[in-house]
Amino acid sequence: MAHSPADASVRVRELTKRFPVRRGWGEMLRHPFDARWVTSVDGVSFDVGRGEFFGLLGPNGAGKTTLLKMLATFIIPDEGTAAVEGVDVSEDPAQARALVVPVIASERSLYWRLTARENLELFARLWKVPARERAHRVDEVLGVVDLRDTATKLVGQFSSGMMQRLLIARALLADPRVLLLDEPTRSLDPVSARSFRRFLREELAERRQCAVVIATHSAEEAFDLCHRVAVLDCGRLLALGVASELAQELAGNRYLAWTTVPAHPLLALHAVAGDERDLESAPVALRDMEGWHPVALEIRGGPEAAAALLERLVREGVPVAAMERIPVSLAALIDKVVRRSRELS
Amino acid sequence: MNLDAIAALLKASFLTAASYRVRFVQAMITSLVTVIPVFFVARALQPMMGPTIQAEGKDFFAFLVVGFVVMAFVVMCVDSLPSQVSGDINNGFFEALLGAPVGTPTVLVGMVAYPVLFTMARGALMLSLAAVMGVHMSLARIPEVALIVALLAIAHFGISLVATGLMVAFRTTLAIPQVVITASGFLGGVYWPTSVIPSWVFTVSKFVPLTYGLRAIRQAVLEGRALPQLADDVVTLAAFAGCLMALGILAMSLALAHARRRGTLSQY
Numbered sequence: 210m211a212h213s214p215a216d217a218s219v220r221v222r223e224l225t226k227r228f229p230v231r232r233g234w235g236e237m238l239r240h241p242f243d244a245r246w247v248t249s250v251d252g253v254s255f256d257v258g259r260g261e262f263f264g265l266l267g268p269n270g271a272g273k274t275t276l277l278k279m280l281a282t283f284i285i286p287d288e289g290t291a292a293v294e295g296v297d298v299s300e301d302p303a304q305a306r307a308l309v310v311p312v313i314a315s316e317r318s319l320y321w322r323l324t325a326r327e328n329l330e331l332f333a334r335l336w337k338v339p340a341r342e343r344a345h346r347v348d349e350v351l352g353v354v355d356l357r358d359t360a361t362k363l364v365g366q367f368s369s370g371m372m373q374r375l376l377i378a379r380a381l382l383a384d385p386r387v388l389l390l391d392e393p394t395r396s397l398d399p400v401s402a403r404s405f406r407r408f409l410r411e412e413l414a415e416r417r418q419c420a421v422v423i424a425t426h427s428a429e430e431a432f433d434l435c436h437r438v439a440v441l442d443c444g445r446l447l448a449l450g451v452a453s454e455l456a457q458e459l460a461g462n463r464y465l466a467w468t469t470v471p472a473h474p475l476l477a478l479h480a481v482a483g484d485e486r487d488l489e490s491a492p493v494a495l496r497d498m499e500g501w502h503p504v505a506l507e508i509r510g511g512p513e514a515a516a517a518l519l520e521r522l523v524r525e526g527v528p529v530a531a532m533e534r535i536p537v538s539l540a541a542l543i544d545k546v547v548r549r550s551r552e553l554s
Numbered sequence: 555m556n557l558d559a560i561a562a563l564l565k566a567s568f569l570t571a572a573s574y575r576v577r578f579v580q581a582m583i584t585s586l587v588t589v590i591p592v593f594f595v596a597r598a599l600q601p602m603m604g605p606t607i608q609a610e611g612k613d614f615f616a617f618l619v620v621g622f623v624v625m626a627f628v629v630m631c632v633d634s635l636p637s638q639v640s641g642d643i644n645n646g647f648f649e650a651l652l653g654a655p656v657g658t659p660t661v662l663v664g665m666v667a668y669p670v671l672f673t674m675a676r677g678a679l680m681l682s683l684a685a686v687m688g689v690h691m692s693l694a695r696i697p698e699v700a701l702i703v704a705l706l707a708i709a710h711f712g713i714s715l716v717a718t719g720l721m722v723a724f725r726t727t728l729a730i731p732q733v734v735i736t737a738s739g740f741l742g743g744v745y746w747p748t749s750v751i752p753s754w755v756f757t758v759s760k761f762v763p764l765t766y767g768l769r770a771i772r773q774a775v776l777e778g779r780a781l782p783q784l785a786d787d788v789v790t791l792a793a794f795a796g797c798l799m800a801l802g803i804l805a806m807s808l809a810l811a812h813a814r815r816r817g818t819l820s821q822y
Contacts, residue, residue, distance in 0.1 A: 315646030
């Protein structure tokens with residue numbers, strides 16, 4: 210999904226945030242006025258289009274949450290600008306709050322002695338949902354997060370995953386133009402997580418054209434849900450693009466072939482030392498087949514060269530059950546981007 | 555100010571409080587039970603205290619009951635907001651509320667709406683029982699009392715905002731609520747008239763807003779005095795209310811800006 214700047218729902222330019230470093234008592238007494246600062250977000254710029262899913266990836270402490278909190282007006286940037294639908298979040302935070310809704314992940318930020326429905330009705334009023342639409346909207350979001358059957362149950366009796374779903378439902382009530390999600394499916398079971406992602410994609414992004422900025426460690430969200438991702442480390446934006454393309458770019462020329470003759474000269478010509486991570490993406494069925502062995506290959510020349518090798522193997526009667534490019538996992542993608550950036554600098 | 559949002563927060567707080575049924579009923583019963591020992595203590599002290607409260611109802615039981623009810627209201631005004639905000643910062647609820655597009659004043663008023671109404675209901679219960687026990691109150695002076703109570707609330711919520719601002723910015727109230735509650739209790743004329751306290755402390759009592767509010771309420775309710783006769787105390791109290799509320803708004807605004815700069819709005 211390509212967006213022109215004019216389409217941008219979120220526009221971030223050179224956004225920077227520094228926090229003071231907590232000092233010990235001794236140092237504070239010796240140098241009371243010497244403040245030290247750590248840069249949490251360092252000159253980050255990007256645009257997010259309407260209806261776009263934008264992923265923030267990076268190791269812990271990369272600055273993802275700080276970035277989301279600046280967009281949510283909870284933190285004031287030191288430098289740079291961030292605008293939502295043209296509204297600057299620093300200059301007009303009140304108006305920005307009507308457009309941006311963050312999902313607050315804390316389970317304690319719900320009324321535990323109230324039912325799920327009562328909680329949502331309260332927040333529907335806080336988010337100024339018109340009275341005549343409230344009941345319908347509450348029902349709708351309860352359905353989305355699959356809590357309609359437990360709507361009259363006290364929240365204190367909910368499991369952690371159910372509370373997480375309710376927090377998400379609460380954010381959806383506001384019909385936001387921009388939704389900010391910080392690891393939203395962390396506590397969800399796989400079925401709920403899939404249903405939630407489907408809702409995000411179909412309802413929010415496609416139908417309502419809501420931009421979604423999502424900080425995630427989930428490969429499924431980064432590769433399947435996000436149109437584009439930004440990789441952050443130490444507050445700096447290291448890479449920006451389509452997750453699968455970034456992965457492709459970083460994947461190199463490693464392939465995994467399954468054969469009964471791993472020592473065949475044609476294979477030996479390209480064989481490299483593989484490791485367990487190479488097998489992560491291999492189908493379970495192949496791993497369990499007796500007599501078939503995986504061989505990690507380094508094939509230069511792109512997919513054409515790989516296809517040519519496969520053709521030769523088949524022509525020479527070498528049994529090959531499968532041969533595919535070893536994909537880069539999310540962890541490897543982040544790791545590679547971070548390492549590449551550190552080497553360059 | 556968004557009244558619908560305030561009503562929503564009030565309802566949520568009420569439903570939460572009412573769900574703790576034993577605690578809810580016990581709070582109401584305690585309010586009533588408190589009046590009975592006060593009645594007997596006041597009767598015993600009436601000969602000694604009577605001459606000192608000639609301008610404030612003459613009856614020491616009535617004097618004490620009104621003092622207790624107003625003091626409970628002041629304690630709630632000063633202490634409820636910082637306590638609530640402290641808890642809500644810890645659990646992330648404060649951040650969730652401030653993320654709503656209704657404005658900080660609405661959120662803060664919504665947070666204290668239930669404690670205000672609950673304390674007023676408890677006070678009304680205590681005063682009703684006192685009336686049954688023989689205290690005569692002038693219902694014709696309800697408008698004057700409402701005005702003075704409103705001014706007391708504004709003055710003490712101003713102090714509360716300063717304490718809440720400190721809580722938001724530095725995670726401490728610097729014991730401001732405790733100092734104000736103690737000073738108001740001992741110097742504001744709750745248990746004895748300010749005229750009987752030593753002269754050097756009497757000077758300090760002039761800086762306690764409750765001194766003026768409580769005296770004016772007693773004179774209105776127990777002596778039946780109208781607003782023109784209460785003007786001195788009401789004007790002084792209004793001056794306190796204006797200054798303290800302005801100070802409170804300034805402190806809270808600075809504190810929120812500080813927390814937003816430092817990223818500590820939801821940091822535990």
